[in-house]
Amino acid sequence: MGKVVLVTGVARQLGGRLVRRAQRDPGVERVIAVDAVEPGHHLGGAEFVRTDIRRPEIGRVLAEHRVDTVIHLDVTGTPLGAGGRTSVKETNVIGTMQLLGACQKSPTVSRLVIKSSTSVYGSAPRDPAVFTENTPPKSLPSGGFAKDAVEVEGYVRGFARRRPDVAVCVLRFANILGPCADSPLAQYFSLPVLPTVFGYDPRLQFVHEDDVMEVLGMALHEPRRGTLNSGTFNVAGEGVLLLSQCSRRLGRPTLPVLLPAVTWVGSALRTVGITDFSPEQFRLLTHGRVVSTAQTRETLGFVPKFTTAETFADFARSRGPGLLPPESLERAVDRMGQSLATGAGEALPVPKQRARRGRRDAGQGA
Structure with missing residues (x-):
């Protein structure tokens, strides 16, 4: 007999x-x-069951x-369809609580896989260069x-303590x-101006949706003998991209905003459909x-097929060309950087001691 697998969120x-x-x-x-x-x-x-995980019917x-x-x-x-932020939060949090409660009472459930996010680490100025689990x-x-x-992860840890089996x-x-x-x-990167x-x-990291499928498929089963069968x-x-590199590869210009105005910009973006572009x-x-x-890599034995750069390249191709061709935008940015560097060099005053040495050397040469 094979596994009987239940998957939530199948409308996406x-x-x-x-x-x-x-x-x-x-x-x-x-x-x-x-x-x-x-x-x-x-x-x-697959057998589709239309039910809301926020309800006890699960x-x-x-x-x-x-x-x-x-x-x-x-x-x-x-959100999916006409739902708003409130509906999304209820499904994420209340729905997970209800699902975990049902799993806790079930004598047949032996494996639980949760989709979470590296956003749990937050983003702060004094963050470490690299986060581990x-x-x-x-x-x-x-x-x-x-x-x-x-x-969600807090509730999952509580469930794991109550059901160590x-x-x-x-x-x-x-x-x-x-x-x-x-x-x-993804919606942010689809804007005409970023x-x-x-x-x-x-520095940003991405994971390709195909690699997401691969690791979820592996998580269906117990890992190879001698390794942990659960964990985070x-x-x-692999690798990282700077936001400036992302904008050039998309061919989309950027609009730098002062930090105090960020909240206003986030509100403006939500009005045009980016519903959870939160602080x-x-x-x-x-x-x-x-x-x-x-x-x-060591425990699950999973190595993504796509690097961060390859993932972003595939995404960029699917979104089509931006306002500016990536090559032209990159050349324009490089020329601007060179001009600024040259202008700054010309504007720098020559130290007096260096100027006197230069005149003395010129006299000796004559």
Whole structure:
């Protein structure tokens, strides 16, 4: 008998892809797809159950289908359809609480995989150069999806203490990008002009949506013998990109904004559809964030196929050309930098001692 896998959040592209992938896994017998809304994409031969994880009915679904593996993907930063920030937060936090309560009562559930985010580390000026899974944040996120992720992980740790017999795997994904990416950061990079924080050029990491599928597929099963079967893992592509590099590769100009005006800009962006571009998102675009993936490689045996740069390149191709061709924008930035450097050099006064030495040398040469 194979696994009976329940996947939440299947109305989104990520959930739909995982449902289709899980059905091709020889170790999976059945897949139960759960969401509060009807998905607009095909789910293969999976059984779709329309239910809201914020309601107690999710416990009945676990019992009825004798589910042994739960993959919780319904933790997100963007609403689906006409829902707003309040609805998203309720699904993220209240929905997770209800799902964990149902899993705690279920005698058949033996494995739980949670989609989380590296945003739980926050972004602060005195952050370490690289976060590991055990590094405490300098400043906890105060709002938006990042705060939701922190609360979700807190409830998951409580569940793990109450049910030590269940293998719990928390996957902290860096910002997910790709042709089908749907996140506040993907929407930000799709703007014709990118607002940035004046004087800052943060380091960013990305993970490709295909690599997300791969590691979720691996997390379905117990890792190889001799390693941990549960824990928390950072998942990100190798390397980093500066925000300035991202803008040039997209061919989109930037609009530097003074730090005090950032809150106003965030409010303006929300009015045009970036619903959760919270202060936490702007902190990321100010201070950046880089995580170590050593534990993921060593314990799960997972190495992403796409680097951060390759992930961003694939995303950029899917969004089409920006206002300026990337090559032209890069040449313009380089020329401007050279002009500024040359102008600064010409404006520098020559020290008197050096000037006298120059005249003396000229006289000797004559």
